[in-house]
Amino acid sequence: MTTLFRARAISFLALVAASIATPAAAQSRPAPISEAEVRAHIAVLASDDFEGRAPGTAGETKTLDYLAKTWASYGLTSGTNDAATPWFQPVPLVERKPFAQTVQAFAGSRRIAIDTDAILLSGRNATDSVNADLVYVGYGVNADGKVNADVAGKIAVMLFADPKFDGLETPPGRREREKLLAEAGARAVLIVAPKAAPWGQIRTQATSGAMRLVKDDVGAPIAGLLREDALAALLKPARLSLEAAAKLAENPGFAGRALSVRMDLVTSTIVRSFASHNVIAKLAGSKPDAGAIVLLGHWDHFGICRGEEAEDRICNGAVDNASGMAVLLTVAQRLARAKAAGVQLDRDVYFMGTTAEERGLLGAYHYADKPNVPLDQILVALNVDTVAIAKKGAPVAIIGRGETDLDPQIEAVATSIGRSIEPSKDANAFIRRQDGWALAAKGVKSLMVGGSFADLALLQAFLSTAYHQPDDELTDATELGGATEDANLHVALVQHFADTAKYTPAPTGD
Ligand SMILES: [Zn+2]
Known part of the structure; x- marks a missing residue:
């Protein structure tokens, strides 16, 4: 101006x-x-x-x-x-404060190296464990605002930002999409941290504990945040780059992509x-x-x-x-x-x-x-x-x-x-x-x-x-x-x- x-x-x-x-x-x-x-x-x-x-x-x-x-x-x-x-x-x-976690990822029998600081997990209960296949879901919803992929029994990897699909006037926010994926049977939802926010701020938020209003307390057994370099490591066995994954997500018809990766997640969480x-x-x-x-x-x-x-x-x-x-x-x-x-x-x-x-x-x-x-x-x-x-x-x-x-x-x-x-x-x-x-x-x-x-x-x-x-x-x-x-x-x-x-x-x- x-x-x-x-x-x-x-x-x-x-x-x-x-x-x-x-x-x-x-x-x-x-x-x-x-x-x-x-x-x-x-x-x-x-x-x-x-x-x-x-x-x-x-x-x-x-x-x-x-x-x-x-x-x-x-x-x-x-x-x-x-x-x-x-x-x-x-x-x-309800507050959930992560206390301890173990993270392992495998492509077949090969262990994938991930910086343990690049994943922040929180469980719904005092202890939770999930051993399941990964599916990359982009925004997690289609242009109708409905869950876009088969996530039942799986670990869903979702983008943080809200989708901008034509016809989706009020896109469901990150928490709402997380809830929808949990209701569709996802065992864990890992959200790719937004690029704009420094990891230090995200860590502050995650380690301080996630809170919800009691009436909105719905979620998968394990929720987590993923730094981009960890996402890159998890995409690799499926020969997907970060750029290619981002592009897939922009297609309103995207129905998820199995990643040929299995993760073993264990969390201890203080629930109050x-x-x-x-x-x-x-x-x-x-x-x-x-x-x-x-x-x-x-x-x-x-x-x-x-x-x-x-x-x-x-x-x-x-x-x-x-x-x-x-x-x-x-x-x-x-x-x-x-x-x-x-x-x-x-x-x-x-x-x-x-x-x-x-x-x-x-x-x-x-x-x-x-x-x-x-x-x-x-x-x-x-x-x-x-x-x-x-x-x-x-x-x-x-x-x-x-x-x-x-x-x-x-x-x-x-x-x-x-x-x-x-x-x-x-x-x-x-x-x-x-x-x-x-x-x-x-x-x-x-x-x-x-x-x-x-x-x-x-x-x-x-x-x-x-x-x-x-x-x-x-x-x-x-x-x-x-x-x-x-x-x-x-x-x-x-x-x-x-x-x-x-x-x-x-x-x-x-
Ligand atoms: Zn603030």
Whole structure:
């Protein structure tokens, strides 16, 4: 996008903004949130004391306690709207943590050499063993979204990415395809790790344990991740190259290819059922029947993510997502302070920390199933995730741009507080990778708004380094300029959307 175009967009929006920024609104605007306030919350949440905030650990207890007590200290109340479970909404999960594995592969009687670090297995039970033939299934489904190969009694080798077949409008995601293959009788499903993600990040995720919502707990006896070099070794006896295998998968009629390889897999897995929690706070409005605004962000991260041999074992998740929670805390504080001074918002505003985002948006999906207010009363949901990226002055991007009718209002609010706008839809590449998706998929107007995904090269620099590693820590170098501006932007956005005079939702068709 050219600078010229951007400048024009801003000047047009400045006119819109001028028309909505009244002197009264300016007076009621609270003092800006400072970087020091944002830093102070991150320092607590990303401290080693919180052990990386993994669901179902002592780190969860400390995190929930800190969030609820801090919101309560500002004058907010429980937002679960359920007297039986104040503040904390239970999220029933099953966790499987791999403990030990053995992997052997044979072409006939010949043993195939595979780097044992290139396969990460997890079993459904405390111990599982599978000895079966391999079948390469590409994406695992055909253009009708049905299982494409005979996998009964076999080990299916499947690609990570979602298929892009003509006619398959909403392709089943990786977990859904894994489930379909298990239901079709696969004894194990090995997923080829995506090229874009460094193996270190994948290992963090795998060794931290796979989690599922109890209601979605379906899978083959053994599940695993395969590095590409291991796949190459397993394809070789069938004289298939990686390129040829990738090409086969693109054919919507591909019905799987037997690989002339037998694998012997044994796993030990720690299986645990437990309840983790979403934490929900409420800032009551004066017109509770006028709908609600929800601000959410995930509180969880990967916990103790490295073995005892590692120097730094804790994935602290300072940027991902202590920074987002710091925004939710500081925004709540400002709005609560304004309310105490007599400036009450019309609509109820909820602040929610979700659990198990890192394990597949699980807390957010559970909330979307069992919301604290009917979903059609949630007028706007704003997710805040991984905000400590951009410097001060970054333009405002919208994840979900073009998906709702809110873009012009968001731009006008942002412009009214001096922010510029990133007009492209580039950030929509992340639309399914964030908690807001669980709500958007059910028709809620759900967006992410801020500076950290306005410059995707800058974001990518984080995603390919400290992201999901022990290095995501709070340091003197952590950039909080953009995060603080985004916090102030969210104060203004809530003040806009929670005001019945400023925001009237368009009537829906039904
Ligand atoms: Zn993350």
